[in-house]
Amino acid sequence: MSGTPELDDESAPSWIGKVRTRLERDLPYDKLLPETQPAYVASWIYVFGVGTLSALVMIIASGTVLAFEGPSWYHISNVGHFFNSLHYWSVQLFFLFMVVHLLGKFWMAAWRGNRARTWITGMVALIVSIGAALTGYVIQTNFDSQWISFEAKDGMNAVGIGAWFNVANLGQNLLVHVFLMPLILVVLVAVHLVLVRLRGVVPPIDAAEVEAAGGAVHSSAPSETTEVR
Amino acid sequence: MLLWQDEAVSTASYLPWGWLSISVPNLIVILVMIALFVLALVVPFPKERRTPRKHS
Numbered sequence: 698m699s700g701t702p703e704l705d706d707e708s709a710p711s712w713i714g715k716v717r718t719r720l721e722r723d724l725p726y727d728k729l730l731p732e733t734q735p736a737y738v739a740s741w742i743y744v745f746g747v748g749t750l751s752a753l754v755m756i757i758a759s760g761t762v763l764a765f766e767g768p769s770w771y772h773i774s775n776v777g778h779f780f781n782s783l784h785y786w787s788v789q790l791f792f793l794f795m796v797v798h799l800l801g802k803f804w805m806a807a808w809r810g811n812r813a814r815t816w817i818t819g820m821v822a823l824i825v826s827i828g829a830a831l832t833g834y835v836i837q838t839n840f841d842s843q844w845i846s847f848e849a850k851d852g853m854n855a856v857g858i859g860a861w862f863n864v865a866n867l868g869q870n871l872l873v874h875v876f877l878m879p880l881i882l883v884v885l886v887a888v889h890l891v892l893v894r895l896r897g898v899v900p901p902i903d904a905a906e907v908e909a910a911g912g913a914v915h916s917s918a919p920s921e922t923t924e925v926r
Numbered sequence: 927m928l929l930w931q932d933e934a935v936s937t938a939s940y941l942p943w944g945w946l947s948i949s950v951p952n953l954i955v956i957l958v959m960i961a962l963f964v965l966a967l968v969v970p971f972p973k974e975r976r977t978p979r980k981h982s
Contacts, residue, residue: 742966800959
């Protein structure tokens with residue numbers, strides 16, 4: 698896509714200006730928030746990415762309530778049990794949707810079409826999510842978390858990071874779980890989503906010729922687009 | 927110990943299969959994920975409802 702003369706990178710005097718002109722050129726609003734998608738997106742296999750994202754929103758919302766109320770609430774009261782379960786089952790759905798999303802993208806080789814960074818940020822997000830899940834399991838303050846943390850401690854020692862990352866240290870794991878991991882994950886997911894918008898939703902392998910012909914995300918042909926509702 | 931507490935801390939059943947040993951809950955989750963993946967490929971997506979757009 699060729700930029701207009703006033704959006705030329707060289708004309709920007711500072712790095713902020715360079716970033717702005719680059720974003721204006723590569724991510725205009727109609728590309729960032731498109732109303733239409735290619736026809737091939739109308740398939741259930743394309744639903745699991747947004748399913749994962751929805752589960753993450755529920756995880757953060759329920760986790761925020763748990764953080765404010767604390768274990769003396771969520772271990773004892775009925776409402777606390779509800780939010781504790783909501784957090785737990787949102788995590789189960791998050792991983793379930795994410796694995797199906799991963800299977801779908803792996804088998805359609807979703808790194809095609811200059812989408813390697815989209816694929817890599819997704820994979821790193823999966824690894825960070827596993828770390829978030831582990832630290833979540835060990836901060837439950839119940840028998841389950843005691844068992845898991847002392848099993849995991851052996852694992853951490855076996856790979857040589859036990860002295861630095863001690864899963865039996867409740868304070869360390871609490872902070873990692875409620876601050877560090879969500880921060881990294883949200884940034885990764887944000888970058889992942891922007892890259893999806895930047896490169897477009899990956900087409901099925903047999904639709905490669907459509908993409909090569911420029912008929913992917915922003916095609917205006919009615920036969921190749923469907924309304925997003 | 928109360929019955930529900932006893933159940934809450936009891937371990938899951940494991941299925942030994944040679945060198946592989948997997949708990950029943952984990953096996954169920956893996957099978958559900960595979961089933962969802964297959965269903966997502968074969969179940970038809972709902973058709974688009976074409977509603978006329980209102981232009982103000």
